[in-house]
Amino acid sequence: MRWWATSIGCVVVLLSTPVMSASVPVVDSGYDVVVLKNGEIYNGAVASPRFDLRTPYGEISVPYGLMRSLDFTALGDVLTTQDGERFTGTLLQDELQVLRALDPTLPVERDAIASISFVKRRTRPQPVLVPDQIWLRNGDRMLAALLTQDLLVKTEDGLTMVNRSDAHIVDLEPMPASDEQRVMIRLNSPGEVVRGELLTRQIMMKTNFGSTAEIAADSIATIAVTVNRGSVPGATFPEPLFFRQVPSLAELRDRLRRGGMGPELVLLRGGRYTRGDATGDTDERPPKVVRLKPFAIGLYEVTFDEYDRYCEITGCAKPNDQGWGRGLRPVVNVSWEDAKRYTRWLSEQTGKRYRLPTDAEWEYAARAGSSSRFWWGDDARSAQANCEGCGSIWDGEKTTTVGKFPPNRFGLHDTAGNVWEWVEDCYHDSFVQAPDDGSAIDKPGCGKRVIRGGAWSFPAQEMRSANRWRDFPSRQSDDTGFRVVRELDP
Structure with a gap:
């Protein structure tokens, strides 16, 4: 294999021959992955002791060993660490040169790089020094x-x-x-x-x-405040009422043909599980054992940022945000039909198979291996989700930004509360005829589609992992959004 070396200011990137691909894995592949804006992808190692970022709140200098990713976006350079921290600003190493093994150094515009995904080094975890x-x-x-x-x-x-x-x-x-x-x-x-x-x-x-x-x-x-355990050696902090976890990190992202990255995805292995609830509502019975194929699902609900970008490219009307703000809040006022059009657009942009989750896939992802009413247990504890009466500042008033609350054991955020989520299935009032493989139930002229997960405007009872509701596929509501599934290549 022929190796290339790229210098970005004081950043040196050792590169192999480029590989053309629309997918950017961020799993541990053994190499850093460097993606150029022309679509070329290089596997190698980025050699720089630190990465310096100027932000609105000061300069941040992150050691190479803690780097997770760098994304160069229209809104700024986004640096993510292995601990789940994220900083947006301008990378200060802005002079790029390519150091080639057999040829003279070749200057390269820094703007040519779209993203860098860093391999997770197998080193001893560093202690968190702040609480x-x-x-x-x-x-x-x-x-x-x-x-x-x-x-x-x-x-x-x-x-x-x-x-x-x-x-x-x-x-x-x-x-x-x-x-x-x-x-x-x-x-x-x-x-x-x-x-x-x-x-x-x-x-x-x-x-x-x-x-x-x-x-x-x-x-x-x-x-x-005071949620990072062990942040001060020898100190004893009171047991926190709510232990805030750093966000999960995506395992897969696809590159869009129009530039930029698709949604952050988590890979789920699938397998056998029991959907439904023997003591729940009639449409949650009888409990059904299903066996799912592996699939990838959105780490978060689709945001206004993501959906607005789709609207700008396709010319469709942007949905109303109710005056709550857009950005990282989950997109609302989108129908099932709107959500389907968005997944078709993602498929066209990436060359991969995107769709809404099936009802069975959604419940599997939301349960995250649990059999309790909620993924965290049977009681609707405070500060776990955004719902009516859940004890947050948004209760019964509005959505909040995605990822605000702890993820479930699969690393997924907001499967309980915030907004209802459209799924693929046509609504049926029992699981008697539900397929054993977890595929979607459908019928011609389906009058109502299933929504899952509860919302900011509903009580905790509606956030149960097994709970199902339905709505007209053409209806848009300020408490309903969606997340996406991506089928895996054979």
Whole structure:
């Protein structure tokens, strides 16, 4: 094999002969994967001790061994770490050169690179040095130490100062047509909550890489205080009421022919499981043993960002966001027919087979190996999902950004709550005739299609993994969206 070496500023990429492919695996292949904007893909090793990114909240310098991916997008360079952190900004190594084994160095425009996926090195895990986590509105997330000691909140009873030692989860939501920040702070004392307007405008923090940053409060979505176990050697933190996990990382992404990447996907092995609930509603009975083929499913519900891009390319009308905001919120006001058109477009763009999940596939993915009412257990605990009465700042009011709540054991986010999700099947009121292989039930002129998972506007009972509901395939609703499935190559 002939190897090539590319230098990106101080970044040197050892490259093999290019491979043309529309798929970009981000599983451990033994090599870093470098994708160029012309579609060429190289397997090799990126040689650079650190990657420096300028962000709106300061410069971040990430060691090579912690790198997961770099995506060069129209909205900025997106760096993801092996720990699940994400930073958006501008990569400072912007001078590119190709060091070739048998030829002189060849200058290359940095803009030629679309993405780099880094192999996960088998090294001893590094300790997390900071106790907190911060999630931003643009989807960035970071391990951090909150340096701001007090948060000033205007409540119905007057001004309240909340010390960081008393706070556990801080959720922020901007008020429509205002610069006010609504805040809900869950305290370390069980059941105690502070609600009101956050008057603190700037938040200081220290990253896991040692740099400090000042972040505008209106760009922050959530602060989780003292949730990184073992972050301070020898220290004993109180048992957290809610242990925020870093997001799951996609195992597969397909490249779009028009440029950019498709949805983040998780590979599921399938196999035998029991769908339904013997004590549930009549349309969840009788419990049925099915055997599924392996498939890949969306890590998140399809977002406005993803759907809006499809609309811009195809010329279809963008759906209404209800005034809640677009971006990383799940797309709503899309019918089953709209969702089907989107999956067909993904198939055309990638050359792969995208579709909606079947009813059986969806329940398998949502259960994640569990047999309980919800993937986490039988009780609808607080801070697990966005639903009516689930204890979040969005309860009964609106959607929140995808990935806000912990993933299930398969790594999937928001299979319970946030928005209902369209699936492939025509609605039937029992499982008596359900196929043993988990394929979709369909019939000509189907009047209603199945939706799954509950939503922000429904109580926890509707989020049960076995619960099924239905709607007209042409209906658009502010509490219904979808996620995609991609069939695997034989």
